[in-house]
Amino acid sequence: MKKTYKAANISCGNCANMIKVSLEEEFGEISVNLDTEPKEVTVEIKDKSQEKAFFEQMSNLGFEIIK
Numbered sequence: 001m002k003k004t005y006k007a008a009n010i011s012c013g014n015c016a017n018m019i020k021v022s023l024e025e026e027f028g029e030i031s032v033n034l035d036t037e038p039k040e041v042t043v044e045i046k047d048k049s050q051e052k053a054f055f056e057q058m059s060n061l062g063f064e065i066i067k
Helices: 013-027 048-061
Strands: 002-007 030-033 039-044
Touching: 013 030, 013 039, 013 048
Parallel strands: none
Antiparallel strands: 002 039, 030 039
16 A cells, blocks of 8 residues: 655655665655655555564664654
């Protein structure tokens, strides 16, 4: 199911590209909406364990998911 999350520290297209390049292999197509504040990341999430892994990897890249 596609889910959209609000994320901190995304400021530009370079940030969005880093997220896509780093995570698309594991999570499939990722879109980043730079027109909202906070920025939104949309990704296909299959289950809670994959969602947890996504949150952890976003955090490792320096982009915290806002819950």
